[in-house]
Amino acid sequence: MGANPPAPKDDDDVIIRATDVTVRFGSKTILENLNLDVRRGEIMGFVGPSGTGKSVLLRTILGLNPKQGGTIEVFGTDYEKASDRERLAIERRWGVLFQHGALFSALNVLENIQVPMREYLDLSPKLMDELARLKIDLVGLAPDAADKYPSELSGGMIKRAALARALALDPDIVFLDEPTSGLDPIGAADFDELIMTLRDTLGLAVYMVTHDLDSLFMACDRIAVLGERKVLVEGPLSTMLEYDHPWVKSYFHGKRARHVVLPDEKSAGSAADTQGSV
Numbered sequence: 001m002g003a004n005p006p007a008p009k010d011d012d013d014v015i016i017r018a019t020d021v022t023v024r025f026g027s028k029t030i031l032e033n034l035n036l037d038v039r040r041g042e043i044m045g046f047v048g049p050s051g052t053g054k055s056v057l058l059r060t061i062l063g064l065n066p067k068q069g070g071t072i073e074v075f076g077t078d079y080e081k082a083s084d085r086e087r088l089a090i091e092r093r094w095g096v097l098f099q100h101g102a103l104f105s106a107l108n109v110l111e112n113i114q115v116p117m118r119e120y121l122d123l124s125p126k127l128m129d130e131l132a133r134l135k136i137d138l139v140g141l142a143p144d145a146a147d148k149y150p151s152e153l154s155g156g157m158i159k160r161a162a163l164a165r166a167l168a169l170d171p172d173i174v175f176l177d178e179p180t181s182g183l184d185p186i187g188a189a190d191f192d193e194l195i196m197t198l199r200d201t202l203g204l205a206v207y208m209v210t211h212d213l214d215s216l217f218m219a220c221d222r223i224a225v226l227g228e229r230k231v232l233v234e235g236p237l238s239t240m241l242e243y244d245h246p247w248v249k250s251y252f253h254g255k256r257a258r259h260v261v262l263p264d265e266k267s268a269g270s271a272a273d274t275q276g277s278v
């Protein structure tokens with residue numbers, strides 16, 4: 001199958017544009033001529049079989065992983081070719097919540113949230129305290145979470161605290177790698193609600209790598225399926241449900257999808273479980 005075509009060039013709302021991106025490790029090609037747009041104020045979910053390069057793509061966009069071809073523009077600037085000053089400006093406009101290593105264990109929640117502030121801003125300690133407490137409130141943590149250390153927090157509280165840190169600089173977009181993994185279903189649903197509220201109130205864009213079908217069905221405005229070294233298909237849930245590809249069908253119509261799928265889908269009968277391969 002060929003590469004997915006580049007997106008049209010005239011969209012003002014695009015904040016990330018990947019064009020013909022190729023990433024290899026040695027002789028192994030992970031992504032090849034991949035094209036992708038992420039738009040302002042949308043929750044974009046990334047899904048695909050294990051090992052297809054979801055984390056690699058995320059790390060490549062963040063400039064943490066070299067690419068062998070293509071360009072990635074963030075807020076209209078090619079990060080790779082940007083000056084130090086331009087890079088700093090880009091980094092101040094994105095926040096990241098990695099799947100592992102969410103918080104610094106030696107710092108309390110307040111201090112964790114202040115790490116990006118110290119790195120990128122020049123603020124008084126009093127102002128940083130006030131701002132960090134606002135973020136704690138924004139993500140739905142109780143005020144007394146400020147003084148707690150990561151070891152004293154539940155899994156859900158850690159995710160929220162890490163999100164508060166990702167929001168420290170009031171970014172336009174946050175990158176979330178498996179944000180609901182390890183949470184119970186209620187905690188995961190609460191986290192999805194929080195992300196949707198942030199999108200609606202702050203106009204935040206969210207780039208979310210996830211295996212969580214509930215998140216894909218409930219929270220995502222658009223979904224991109226990675227497979228065959230590119231974006232196999234992207235669009236709203238309705239596009240996923242109609243798309244004729246074995247893995248996409250088995251994922252979005254499989255046994256695990258049945259309890260979250262649209263009502264008229266439930267009786268439609270379906271393919272195998274969600275663990276197919278592309």
Ligand SMILES: Nc1ncnc2c1ncn2[C@@H]1O[C@H](COP(=O)(O)OP(=O)(O)OP(=O)(O)O)[C@@H](O)[C@H]1O
Binds near residue numbers: 048
């Ligand atoms: N630094 C690296 N060096 C060599 N190979 C790597 C490196 N990082 C990732 N890979 C390989 O790239 C492929 C894609 O990995 P990636 O972690 O992006 O998959 P994924 O889609 O996020 O998978 P999962 O859903 O299991 O998290 C894998 O085969 C992985 O082994």
